[in-house]
Structures are given as structure tokens and as C-alpha cells.
Amino acid sequence: MxxxxxxxxxxxxxxxxxxxxxxxxxxxxxxxxxxxxxxxxxxxxxxxxxxxxxxxxxxxxxxxxxxxxxxxxxxxxxxxxxxxxxxxxxxxxxxxxxxxxxxxAAKLPPFTIEDETDGGDELRMKYRYLDLRRNIVREKLQLRHKMAQQTRTYLDAQSFIEVETPVLIKSTPEGARDFVVPSRVHGGEFYALPQSPQTFKQLLMVSGFDRYYQIVKCFRDEDLRADRQPEFTQIDCEMSFITQEDILNTFEGLVRHLFKNVKGIDLPSVPRMFYDDAMKLYGSDKPDTRFDMKFVEITELTKGKSFPVFESAELVVGICAKGCAEYTRKQIDELTEYVKRPQIGAKGLVYVQYKSDGSLKSSVDKFYSADDLKVWADKVGAQPGDLILLMAGETDVTRKQLNELRLLVGERLGLRDKNTFSALWVIDFPLLEWNDEAKRYHAMHHPFTSPKPEDMALLDTNPGKVRANAYDMVINGTEVGGGSIRIHDAATQKLMFSHLGFSEEEARKQFGFLMEAFEYGAPPHGGIAFGFDRLCSIFGGADSIRDFIAFPKNNAGKDVMIDSPSTISQEQLNELSLSIKL
Amino acid sequence: MxxxxxxxxxxxxxxxxxxxxxxxxxxxxxxxxxxxxxxxxxxxxxxxxxxxxxxxxxxxxxxxxxxxxxxxxxxxxxxxxxxxxxxxxxxxxxxxxxxxxxxxAAKLPPFTIEDETDGGDELRMKYRYLDLRRNIVREKLQLRHKMAQQTRTYLDAQSFIEVETPVLIKSTPEGARDFVVPSRVHGGEFYALPQSPQTFKQLLMVSGFDRYYQIVKCFRDEDLRADRQPEFTQIDCEMSFITQEDILNTFEGLVRHLFKNVKGIDLPSVPRMFYDDAMKLYGSDKPDTRFDMKFVEITELTKGKSFPVFESAELVVGICAKGCAEYTRKQIDELTEYVKRPQIGAKGLVYVQYKSDGSLKSSVDKFYSADDLKVWADKVGAQPGDLILLMAGETDVTRKQLNELRLLVGERLGLRDKNTFSALWVIDFPLLEWNDEAKRYHAMHHPFTSPKPEDMALLDTNPGKVRANAYDMVINGTEVGGGSIRIHDAATQKLMFSHLGFSEEEARKQFGFLMEAFEYGAPPHGGIAFGFDRLCSIFGGADSIRDFIAFPKNNAGKDVMIDSPSTISQEQLNELSLSIKL
Structure with missing residues (x-):
């Protein structure tokens, strides 16, 4: 050196x-x-x-x-x-x-290389290679490295084998759009990039690998929403000869190992919640459990007093904001405006102020007496000084709207500290979800998820009620991982494809190789995939590799190394056209 | 469980x-x-x-x-x-x-699941998921896992940080063809898949990461030659504030660590050979040093005896095959036929049998006396019982042809045992190589490789003679890794681009971001990339992930999961056409 x-x-x-x-x-x-x-x-x-x-x-x-x-x-x-x-x-x-x-020698850097820099976001991203010299930025990538190290340490110790699976594969239909990769050497042929190594890992179980994992890049040609990137990294895992209980214990172990060894935090054992309860108590399948503020349903208590909104509502449900009774009119109006935003779409918000002196004041005083309000207050567990916020309407919609409000109120009350960690297993997800556009059921997780045996009979009569052996891990309101026990016999898999609307021909064409493999002795198996980017983000590390290694931006604000050029060149177009035999 | x-x-x-x-x-x-x-x-x-x-x-x-x-x-x-x-x-x-x-239950497998199976290659590949149940096949993937584990163990201990770099990137011209990936969501735009993370890792050095590595997939849209796959895995590394000596020592350490911890073998310290010597002594920049059989040049000793082939030859060079004096005419004819194959292209082969009784017999007895032959024999170090094989012609061509013969003879003599390991550093590669088609010099390694300072003056007068700070690691005749000390100042990099025939405009357009970054304080740096697949193959592990995870073949012999379909579907074509705005 x-x-x-x-x-x-x-x-x-x-x-x-x-x-x-x-x-x-x-x-x-x-x-x-x-x-x-x-x-x-x-x-x-x-x-x-x-x-x-x-x-x-x-x-x-x-x-x-x-x-x-x-x-x-x-x-x-x-x-x-x-x-x-x-x-x-x-x-x-x-x-x-x-x-x-x-x-x-060096030109004067466009911003100071200090923890507190004088460079704005735009300038720092344009000169990302200089921004990365700052400790606090570089350390986020180092933390990501440590997360990967500790993940491997834990899984290796549990006899998992990391197996690389191919990146240039055959296109198989999953949730999102595949990227396709034309081969110019093999004219007229193309590959797809994997959305996940799902079928590969299931075949590895058929091969007897017993415990597989891979920290692996996956790809989706999707609109870039806040937490969706065209490429993302997963901790992808699969185990044989297990029950759901084994998966939950093994991967709760992984997450607790990471908290212990990366952040020095003893995470308590991870509680479990049924999907139905999560929806009922939080209006979300990924509740932020850093704070309580559970939903309380008071539908029956509101009936018969001629308040049309509650009278006609399938559900009246509220949360109790501790110590917020003295919110000003302006503050409450802000909350109302928030839930009325088109993204949330509520019609309005009812509030009850349970004043410190014990008096009760609400936005529906015309319809309900102080005694009525006191009954509600008791039901939701409110104390003098608290604010009750109520929403009403169709059950599923209202719950989702109140979830948004709950998160906002929690945020305002400082209950969503990023250095506090609360993990949760959400279990017993529905097997199927109704797709309004396609007018049919889709697999909520993916078509290889096994239904709960006791719910099999419902498949014909009430498919939406069939629960799956499927689970998500949620930390601080973010779904960091999800998986399921898989179907491992060809007959059940065939049945499932038929319920998902695949013709026998389609199922055979797309997944015939998997069903055939199942006929040669597939072990019971299941697995999970963690979103490594999200997990790193929660730990304070680099979430998106694309954002972190967004090397120099050009003047149009594009990453000159990772963004695509704005249009395809004539030469490249010609090559592509040749390759796909126009 | x-x-x-x-x-x-x-x-x-x-x-x-x-x-x-x-x-x-x-x-x-x-x-x-x-x-x-x-x-x-x-x-x-x-x-x-x-x-x-x-x-x-x-x-x-x-x-x-x-x-x-x-x-x-x-x-x-x-x-x-x-x-x-x-x-x-x-x-x-x-x-x-x-x-x-x-x-x-299981259908009867099409072949026995035993170390010695009754299934042929074709059947085993068709049912690869069953073939992988066989210990000897599965263990090759397990060994690959161990190789990756031990690589990370070694590099982590040396303060290297593993950084993931993006897979969907901007197309940059390197040696081979990029795969391009049209985005259907972002119509008219496309990404490329990286042939290596070269520029990313150099920017990480500019960012002060000091020691970077990544076990990473790379891609080339190339004809599939024996050791080329469209996707392959590299151990990609870069270090700052180093000399070539530091790189050689650090990565010799990695390879010895792998031999020790994966195979239990104490590999001796790795000798170094100049590129020029490797070409002179073995006719190859990746000599198989498991056996000696070095080239000996006898050009001068052959002149003046009217043998037209040798008379006109720029080089007469030979090897000594120990103990092969009694090769039959048929055996020698086979060797001659081998080097006359179009892939090798030699015109012929001269032999001298140094019989056990001390007599000498050759295919050129008409032109050379026993005394002449004895002089040759002494020069090549032959003993009674040995066979001398000689080739002649233009220097570079003849050396390459004799290299092929040497490997064949080594093979026949059992000197290329796959359980014997001989590693070698080949150093001081030429910076540039002449491209006959393009009628100009190309970078032998890549355009970021630094010339030896003492050879800089030759850049204008004799570019082909300029040596680079570039090195390959060779094990058993396979190039398993290669790298260089990089150029780290913008001025030298500009000079290099100009010598490679880039116009200033082209250089700025394609690599402007790198040259700009170099102006903000780039440290001296260099690195290496190991072909992980080749390294695993030498260790007896899974070489190509695509071959190993080549899950079921269809009846046309195609991998149903990783091979592309034979043609693009109309629907897919339409989507692509839309996306590239035909």
C-alpha cells in the first residue's frame, strides 16, 4: 500500500x-x-x-x-x-x-464534504460520487453490506444453501410486467428478467435442496411508485418438510438476528395477527404497531338518532387521539381535508372532544346528546382530554380511510419515531382477491400458495373467504417480507389454476414443467421473500441501489449511468428490428 | 419441522x-x-x-x-x-x-438417483430437477456456495465493502455487445445490462470507498462459445492507494485462501511471468504450468542446410516430450494431423526421436546429420528416450500453434490432472492490440488501463510495444481473473481515448462523466475481476449456473425455464414495437 x-x-x-x-x-x-x-x-x-x-x-x-x-x-x-x-x-x-x-489535484467541490453539507439535493445527486464521500451517505451503503453479511451468517448457520438462479429466463406471467431482452445474436429470440426466482426455488425443493436462499436482484417493468423500482433486491428463501410455524420461527429469528447484530437492539418476539383482525383493528394488512390507537366500532351505538350519515352506514368506526381534545377548529379541519383528498376519498370526519373538564363536544351535537357521546367515549376508551375521530360508510372502504387518518394522527403525535421498531406477523391472508377489471379472482400472493385445508370446501361456494397459509412480516407499517406454504402436489395445483381461470391448456403451457416436477416426489415446502431494500431502509441503510449509485446526473436531471437515454437511436432500433424479425 | x-x-x-x-x-x-x-x-x-x-x-x-x-x-x-x-x-x-x-407419491424416475446413474446426458438434462437429487451434482452447487462464502470471508476481513451496483444501466461500449432492455412502461426508452461494473467501481474509488467488491452477474450478447455464457458471475474488486504489487499480493491471498478453506490444499505462493516470456516459453498468455515442457528456440541452429521450411522460417521452435521417443509413426501422424486442423492451421510438424540407444532419427534426415540433431537435442535438453517436436514459421503464429501441440502432448502424457493445481500471474500485458478489421489499435484490457510510465513515450512511436500495468491470474491454463492499475487522472485518460481513436466528442459523450469525476480528486486505484464460474469449475464446482439450473428441457431440447422461445409472439412484438416507437 x-x-x-x-x-x-x-x-x-x-x-x-x-x-x-x-x-x-x-x-x-x-x-x-x-x-x-x-x-x-x-x-x-x-x-x-x-x-x-x-x-x-x-x-x-x-x-x-x-x-x-x-x-x-x-x-x-x-x-x-x-x-x-x-x-x-x-x-x-x-x-x-x-x-x-x-x-x-481536485477542482473545488460544488458543495462541502461534511455531514452537514451546503449542497442541495439536486446538486448532491448531480455529483453523487462526491456526495458519497460524506460519511453519513457512505455509511448507509456500509450498513447495507453489514445487513447482507449478517443475513448470510444467520442463514448459513441454519444449513441454508445460497444458490444463484439465472437472470435471463423464459417469460412467465406473474403480477407485473416482465422486462424482455431481445438477443441480437440469436435473432428472433428473447429472454425475460425474473420478477422473482419463485419457480426456480420450488424446483430446488423438488431437487431436495431442503433449505435455499439467495440475495438476488428482481425486475419489474412498472411505473415507478414511491417504493417500487424497476430493479430491487430480495432475500429469497425456501424450506422443505416444514409447517408455517417453522417458517415464522426461522425468519423471525433472522430479523431479530439482524436487529441484534446490526443495530444492537433486542427485538422482542414478534406477535402474530390474523389478516382479518389487522383489517378490523387497523384497516390495513400492514399496520404500524409502534403505537396503539386501535379502531373501535360503534355502529350500533349510533343508530336511531336520525343522523343520516351514520344511519345509512354499514360501519361507524373511530380512533381515540390521546390528549388531543384541545385541537383547534383549524387543526381538526386539516384532518378533515386530509381524508377528503382524492387519494383517500372520504366524505368527511366526525369528531368528539372529551374536554378536560369532562364535558363532551362534537360535530354532531345536533343529533346526539352528551349522554350519547359519553357512551361512545366509554366504548372507545377515551379519557377527559382525548379526541375521538369517527368515520362511517361501507366497511372495507371506511377502514382503509381511517387507516390513513390513524397514520397521520400518529405522525403528528410523534408516535412514529424511526428509531423505534415494532415488528408483526400478519397471517392467514385470503387466498384470492377479486379483480374488478378482469371480473374474476386473482391469487393474492401467487398461484402456488396453498389454501388452508379446512377452507378448501369454500373454494367453490365462497372463494373470497378461503384463507391461505400465507404470511407477511410488517415492521413499522412497512411490509418487509411475505411468503406462503406452497402447494406441493400436482392435483391441488391443477385445481388452483382452474379456480384462477387458467384453461388446462394455458396452465400446462405456462406451468406444465412445475406440475410435471411435482409428480416426481415434491416435498411439502414453503418460503418467504424479504424486500432487502425496504429492510435496509428501516435499519437506516441504503434503500434503493439505483438512488444510491445514481452516478452523475446530467443537466436534464437524468442519471447518466443508470437512466436510459430518452429515445432509442436509429442504429439500435435497426439492430432490434432485425433481431425480432419485423 | x-x-x-x-x-x-x-x-x-x-x-x-x-x-x-x-x-x-x-x-x-x-x-x-x-x-x-x-x-x-x-x-x-x-x-x-x-x-x-x-x-x-x-x-x-x-x-x-x-x-x-x-x-x-x-x-x-x-x-x-x-x-x-x-x-x-x-x-x-x-x-x-x-x-x-x-x-x-412419485412416478418412477426416468433414471436412478445414484452417484452412478443409468441416465444419459440428454435424459438427465431433461429432468434436471431429478438429476440435482444426485449427491455428486448437488454437491457441485454446494461447493459453489462455499466458494462464495469463503470469498466474502476473506475480503470482509480485509476491509472490503460489498456494494451492489445497478443492473439496468445505460449502454456503454465495451468489448462485446450489450443486451438492451426496452421499457414498455417508459415507451421509447431502454436500458442495457452491464458487461461489468467497471465504471461504477471506479466511481466508488473516486467516492473514497477504498476497497470494493461484489459477486455480481454480468451479461454479453455473444455467441455461446465453450466458456462464454450470455450471463456469468464475477468476483469484481477494486482498491485505492495501491501499487500493482498490493493487488497481486491481496488476490493471490484470496486464491490461496480458497484453496485452503474449500479444498484443504496449501497452494504455494504464485509465481509471476512477464507476458512476453509467457508467449516465448508457452506460446500463450495463459500457459498450463502443471507441466514444464517449455518452448526452446533453435532457429539459428537450423539454418544453412537447405531445408526450405526452416530456411525461410522466422522462428523454429520445439518442445521435448519426455519418454516419447518410441512413439509409433501412427502416433506421430496423429499429432501432425492435429496441428494441421483448420482451427490450428500449421503446415506440418518435424520430429526428432532420441532413441534409448542414443541414436537420433528425424523426419528431416535428408537435410540434417545425426550431429546436427544432437546439437538440437542438447539445446532443448532432450535425453535418450525423448521425442522432440518442432514447428516453424512466422513467430507469433508458430508459437500459438506449438501451444496447442504442447497442450495435447501434455494431456496424452497425463500431465494435466484436474486434481493438480498450478497458479501463475502473467504480468505486463501489452496496452494495445492491433485490430486487423478496424485497422487500428484497441485496448487489450479496457480503455481505463494505465500504461507503464516508462513506456509512455512509445505511445506515439510504437504503440504495440507499450506495456500496461495489467495482469491475469492463470490456473491450470485457464485465465481465472484479470485486472489492471487504472488511469486516475483526466489528462492521461483523454490521451488514451485519443490513441484508441475516439474523437474528443465521442470520448466526452461516452465517458465524460468519468473524466469529470477524475477532476474532483480521484485516488490512484486498480482492481481485478475473477470469473467466478471458471474458478468454481477448476475447484470442481458448478461452473455455469445456466447449465446447472437448466431446469426441465422440452422435447426440442430447450430449457423450458431459461431458454428463450424460438420466436417472439405477435403480442409481445406489438408491445415491443409500441415501446420503441416504430
Whole structure:
């Protein structure tokens, strides 16, 4: 190495050593008779000192010309600092420089390379390679590395085998659109990129691999919503000879291992909630359980008082915002406006203020007496000082709307601290969900998910009620992982395809290889896939690789390395056209 | 788990335990009064026993009906075997079965699931998921997992950070053709798949990551030659503040760590050879050094004797095949035919037999005396009993042809044992190579490779002679890795692009972001990429993921999951056409 030590390494015990350091000039402080330079690398910062009368005058002069972010090599002696800096591990020493070599000059960076930078988002993204020099940004990628390391450590210890599966595969229909990849060498042929290695891992179970995992890139040609990227990374896992209980325990173990070994946090054992209860108590299959504020249904208590909205409502349901009784009219109006936004679509919001003096005031005082309101308050568990927020309408819709309100109120009350962690298993998901456009049921998870045996009979009579051996792990209101026990016999799989509206021909064409494999001795198996990006994000690491490695943006704000050009060139078009035999 | 133990776990100390095992029926042996079943899972084989008079008669009867590869769950008691089987770790015990549950029936497999199977290649590939049940096949994937584990262990310990880089990127021109990926959501735009993360990792060095690695999939839309696949896996690495010496030592360390920890072999320290010497001594930049048989040039010794082939030859060069003096005419003719094959293209082969009695016989006795031949023999170090094989012609061509002959002779002499390992660094590669088609020089490695400073002056006068700080690691004649010290200043990089025939405009358009980044303080850096597939192959592991996970073949011999369909469908064509705005 050009260096003998890194910039984070030297201590008081190294005093008098001759050393060579390399790094970037972080900062110069020139007090006339003394010049200090902070030298930075990935490992830390070390102070260099140049003193009039002690340092060679030529060296002192040339060192004054060093610019910020110059790459230099310094030779010198470790000396004890007169004034220690206990904020950095190298703060007891400094380097009496005897020679400086400029390894590379640098233009003045467009923003300061500090934890608190003066660069705005746009500038920082344009010069992402400089932004990544900042500790707090680089550390997010290092944390992601540690997450992957610890994931492998845990799974390796549990006899899982990491198997790479192919990226250029045959197109198979799953939830979203496949990216297709025409081969110009094999004219007229094309590959698809995997949305998940689902069928590969199931075949590995048929092959007897017993425990498989892979940290793997997956792809979807979809609109880029907030938490959807065209490429994303999964921790993809599958196990044989297990029940749902084994999967839940094994992967709760993984998540707790990560909290312990990456963040030093002892996560309590992860509670389980039925999907139906999650919808009833939180209006969401991914409830944020960092705070309570459960839904309370008061439908029956509101009837017969001629308030048309509640009279006609299938469901009247509320939450209790602790200590919010004194919300101003303006604050409550804001909440109302929030739920009336088109994305949420509620018609309105009813509130009851349970004042500290015990009096009750509501937006429906015309219809309900103080006694009526007191009954509601008791039902929702409100105390003097609390605010009750009520919504009404069709059950499923109202729950989803109240979920949005609950999250907003929780946010305002500071109950959604990103350094607090609450994990939850949501289990017993429905097997099927109705698709209004296609006018038929779709697999909620995917077509390989096994129905609960006791619900099989409902498949013909009430398909929407059939529960699956399917589960999601939710942390802080984010679905970080999901999976299921799979169907492992060809007969049930055939039945499922038929319920999903596949003709026998279609099923055979698309999944015939899987059904055939099942006939040669498939073990009972199941698995889970964690969204590694989301998990990293919750841990404070780099969520999207594309955003993090969004190397330089051009003037149009496009990533010059990862964004596609705005149009295809004529030459490229010609090649593609040839390849797909137009 | 459905099981209490795996099929590889139980020992004599477990006798009398009540256990539950799961797995596949490997084999039934029915001796009338006793039935044995071998139960197999990934972890091993355990023998089950059923005895007339001791086993429930109904269980005995039904167990006789179990077919090969049935998936079963067995409950029973561990008992000591009367006759031990010391070939398997569970050979001291067997399970007295009290209950069998069939978890899944199985059709008779098309070949036996044994190390020595009765299935041919075609059948085994068609049912690859069954072939993977065979230990020797599955273990190749397990070895690959271990290779990846140990690679990460070594690099993590050396402070390398694994950073994921994007897969859907902007197309940049490298050696081969990019796969392009049209986005149907973002009509008219497309991505490319990376041939390597080269520019990403160089920018990570500019960002101060100091030590980067990634086990990463790369892609090339190329004809599938023997060792080229459209997707392949690399161990991609880059380091800052280093010299070539540091890279060679660090990655020699990686390879020795892998040999030690994966195969239990102490690989000696890896010798280094200049590229020029490798070409001179072996006619190849990836010599197989498991055996010696170096080239010896005897050009001058052959002149003036009127043998036209040697008279006109720029080079006469030979190898000495130890102990082969008694090769028959037929054997020598075979060698001659081999080098005359169009792929090699030699005009012929001259031989000298140095008989055990000390006499010398050659195919050019008409032109050369026994004394002449003795001089040659001394020069090539031949002893009585050896065979000298000589080729002549233009230097570079002749060396390449003799390389092929050397490998064949080495093979025939059993000197290329796959369980013997010889590693070599080939260093000081030429910076540029002449491209006859394009009538200009191309970068031999890639355009970011730094020339040796002392050769910079040759760039204008004799570009082909400029050496690069570039190196390959070769094991057993296979190039398993290669890399270089990179250019890290914008001025040299610009100069290089101009020598490679890029106009300033082209260079700016394609690599402007990199040159701009270099202006903001790029550290000296360099790296290497190992072909993980080739490395695994040398270790006896799974080389090509596509071949290994080539799940079921259809009747046309295509992999139904990874091969592309033979033509694009009209629907897919329409979508593509729309997306590229025809």
C-alpha cells in the first residue's frame, strides 16, 4: 500500500512512529505561524501540522496551496497533540509532516464534504460520487453490506444453501410486467428478467435442496411508485418438510438476528395477527404497531338518532387521539381535508372532544346528546382530554380511510419515531382477491400458495373467504417480507389454476414443467421473500441501489449511468428490428 | 419441522430415541421376512427396518408398496444395526419403523438417483430437477456456495465493502455487445445490462470507498462459445492507494485462501511471468504450468542446410516430450494431423526421436546429420528416450500453434490432472492490440488501463510495444481473473481515448462523466475481476449456473425455464414495437 496507516488508525501509542498516510484534504486552518490540515479517508480523519520554524519553509508554503479534496500522500512523524480532540478516535495525536506528494489535484467541490453539507439535493445527486464521500451517505451503503453479511451468517448457520438462479429466463406471467431482452445474436429470440426466482426455488425443493436462499436482484417493468423500482433486491428463501410455524420461527429469528447484530437492539418476539383482525383493528394488512390507537366500532351505538350519515352506514368506526381534545377548529379541519383528498376519498370526519373538564363536544351535537357521546367515549376508551375521530360508510372502504387518518394522527403525535421498531406477523391472508377489471379472482400472493385445508370446501361456494397459509412480516407499517406454504402436489395445483381461470391448456403451457416436477416426489415446502431494500431502509441503510449509485446526473436531471437515454437511436432500433424479425 | 432429525444425523449414541425422519425412498430391499428401506435427504441416508412378527403387518404390507422417490415421513425407534455399514455416517443404526406417512407419491424416475446413474446426458438434462437429487451434482452447487462464502470471508476481513451496483444501466461500449432492455412502461426508452461494473467501481474509488467488491452477474450478447455464457458471475474488486504489487499480493491471498478453506490444499505462493516470456516459453498468455515442457528456440541452429521450411522460417521452435521417443509413426501422424486442423492451421510438424540407444532419427534426415540433431537435442535438453517436436514459421503464429501441440502432448502424457493445481500471474500485458478489421489499435484490457510510465513515450512511436500495468491470474491454463492499475487522472485518460481513436466528442459523450469525476480528486486505484464460474469449475464446482439450473428441457431440447422461445409472439412484438416507437 502507498500508506502505512489509514486516517482512522493512529493513537497515542503510535507517537514517534514514522508514518505515511493517504487521503483527501478535508480542511486547512492557517493561523499564520501554524498550519493544520485535516486528512480524510474512509476510516477517519487525522490532523497534519506544519509549524513555522520547525517545518521546511518550502513545504509550508506549498502546503498552504493545497485545495479542498486534493488527494495527497503525507510522510511524517506521529506526535502528541497539545490540545486533544475527544470527538475523533485519532484526536490524541497529529502528524508532523515532513513531505507531501500530491497524488491528484481536485477542482473545488460544488458543495462541502461534511455531514452537514451546503449542497442541495439536486446538486448532491448531480455529483453523487462526491456526495458519497460524506460519511453519513457512505455509511448507509456500509450498513447495507453489514445487513447482507449478517443475513448470510444467520442463514448459513441454519444449513441454508445460497444458490444463484439465472437472470435471463423464459417469460412467465406473474403480477407485473416482465422486462424482455431481445438477443441480437440469436435473432428472433428473447429472454425475460425474473420478477422473482419463485419457480426456480420450488424446483430446488423438488431437487431436495431442503433449505435455499439467495440475495438476488428482481425486475419489474412498472411505473415507478414511491417504493417500487424497476430493479430491487430480495432475500429469497425456501424450506422443505416444514409447517408455517417453522417458517415464522426461522425468519423471525433472522430479523431479530439482524436487529441484534446490526443495530444492537433486542427485538422482542414478534406477535402474530390474523389478516382479518389487522383489517378490523387497523384497516390495513400492514399496520404500524409502534403505537396503539386501535379502531373501535360503534355502529350500533349510533343508530336511531336520525343522523343520516351514520344511519345509512354499514360501519361507524373511530380512533381515540390521546390528549388531543384541545385541537383547534383549524387543526381538526386539516384532518378533515386530509381524508377528503382524492387519494383517500372520504366524505368527511366526525369528531368528539372529551374536554378536560369532562364535558363532551362534537360535530354532531345536533343529533346526539352528551349522554350519547359519553357512551361512545366509554366504548372507545377515551379519557377527559382525548379526541375521538369517527368515520362511517361501507366497511372495507371506511377502514382503509381511517387507516390513513390513524397514520397521520400518529405522525403528528410523534408516535412514529424511526428509531423505534415494532415488528408483526400478519397471517392467514385470503387466498384470492377479486379483480374488478378482469371480473374474476386473482391469487393474492401467487398461484402456488396453498389454501388452508379446512377452507378448501369454500373454494367453490365462497372463494373470497378461503384463507391461505400465507404470511407477511410488517415492521413499522412497512411490509418487509411475505411468503406462503406452497402447494406441493400436482392435483391441488391443477385445481388452483382452474379456480384462477387458467384453461388446462394455458396452465400446462405456462406451468406444465412445475406440475410435471411435482409428480416426481415434491416435498411439502414453503418460503418467504424479504424486500432487502425496504429492510435496509428501516435499519437506516441504503434503500434503493439505483438512488444510491445514481452516478452523475446530467443537466436534464437524468442519471447518466443508470437512466436510459430518452429515445432509442436509429442504429439500435435497426439492430432490434432485425433481431425480432419485423 | 416435520422431522426431528435429518437422514444424516443419527448415530449409535441415539439408540432408543423416538424419532421422526422425512425424505425420499432411495431403495427397498425385501428379503421376505425383513424389509429394508433407504431413506434419503440432502444430509444423508438412514436405513429403515420392518420385520415380520415385529412390525405391524399392515405397515409392513403398505411399506412394500412404497415406490422409489416417494416422499415419506417415518416415525420409529433408533436401534443398533446387527451388521454395521461403515460406508455411511449413519451406518451403525437403523430405524425400527412404527408408522409411515406418504407425503407425496412419485412416478418412477426416468433414471436412478445414484452417484452412478443409468441416465444419459440428454435424459438427465431433461429432468434436471431429478438429476440435482444426485449427491455428486448437488454437491457441485454446494461447493459453489462455499466458494462464495469463503470469498466474502476473506475480503470482509480485509476491509472490503460489498456494494451492489445497478443492473439496468445505460449502454456503454465495451468489448462485446450489450443486451438492451426496452421499457414498455417508459415507451421509447431502454436500458442495457452491464458487461461489468467497471465504471461504477471506479466511481466508488473516486467516492473514497477504498476497497470494493461484489459477486455480481454480468451479461454479453455473444455467441455461446465453450466458456462464454450470455450471463456469468464475477468476483469484481477494486482498491485505492495501491501499487500493482498490493493487488497481486491481496488476490493471490484470496486464491490461496480458497484453496485452503474449500479444498484443504496449501497452494504455494504464485509465481509471476512477464507476458512476453509467457508467449516465448508457452506460446500463450495463459500457459498450463502443471507441466514444464517449455518452448526452446533453435532457429539459428537450423539454418544453412537447405531445408526450405526452416530456411525461410522466422522462428523454429520445439518442445521435448519426455519418454516419447518410441512413439509409433501412427502416433506421430496423429499429432501432425492435429496441428494441421483448420482451427490450428500449421503446415506440418518435424520430429526428432532420441532413441534409448542414443541414436537420433528425424523426419528431416535428408537435410540434417545425426550431429546436427544432437546439437538440437542438447539445446532443448532432450535425453535418450525423448521425442522432440518442432514447428516453424512466422513467430507469433508458430508459437500459438506449438501451444496447442504442447497442450495435447501434455494431456496424452497425463500431465494435466484436474486434481493438480498450478497458479501463475502473467504480468505486463501489452496496452494495445492491433485490430486487423478496424485497422487500428484497441485496448487489450479496457480503455481505463494505465500504461507503464516508462513506456509512455512509445505511445506515439510504437504503440504495440507499450506495456500496461495489467495482469491475469492463470490456473491450470485457464485465465481465472484479470485486472489492471487504472488511469486516475483526466489528462492521461483523454490521451488514451485519443490513441484508441475516439474523437474528443465521442470520448466526452461516452465517458465524460468519468473524466469529470477524475477532476474532483480521484485516488490512484486498480482492481481485478475473477470469473467466478471458471474458478468454481477448476475447484470442481458448478461452473455455469445456466447449465446447472437448466431446469426441465422440452422435447426440442430447450430449457423450458431459461431458454428463450424460438420466436417472439405477435403480442409481445406489438408491445415491443409500441415501446420503441416504430
Amino acid at each position: 502507498l500508506r502505512t496507516h489509514t486516517c482512522g488508525e493512529l493513537r497515542i501509542t503510535d507517537v514517534n512512529k514514522q508514518v505515511t498516510l493517504t487521503g483527501w484534504v478535508q480542511r486547512l486552518r492557517d493561523k499564520g505561524s501554524v498550519l493544520w490540515i485535516d486528512l480524510r479517508d474512509r476510516y477517519g480523519i487525522t490532523q497534519l501540522i506544519f509549524e513555522e520554524g520547525k517545518t521546511d519553509p518550502a513545504l509550508l508554503t506549498s502546503s498552504r496551496d493545497l485545495g479542498r479534496e486534493y488527494v495527497i500522500l503525507v510522510e511524517g512523524t506521529v506526535v502528541e497533540r497539545p490540545a486533544k480532540n475527544d470527538k475523533i478516535p485519532t484526536g490524541d495525536i497529529e502528524i508532523k509532516a515532513s513531505k507531501i506528494t500530491v497524488l491528484n | 416435520l422431522r426431528t432429525h435429518t437422514c444424516g444425523e443419527l448415530r449409535i449414541t441415539d439408540v432408543n430415541k423416538q424419532v421422526t425422519l422425512t425424505g425420499w425412498v432411495q431403495r427397498l430391499r425385501d428379503k421376505g421376512s425383513v424389509l429394508w428401506i433407504d431413506l434419503r435427504d440432502r444430509y444423508g441416508i438412514t436405513q429403515l427396518i420392518f420385520e415380520e412378527g415385529k412390525t405391524d403387518p399392515a405397515l409392513l404390507t403398505s411399506s412394500r408398496d412404497l415406490g422409489r422417490e416417494y416422499v415419506i415421513l417415518v416415525e420409529g425407534t433408533v436401534v443398533e444395526r446387527p451388521a454395521k455399514n461403515d460406508k455411511i455416517p449413519t451406518g451403525d443404526i437403523e430405524i425400527k419403523a412404527s408408522k409411515i406417512t406418504v407425503l407425496n
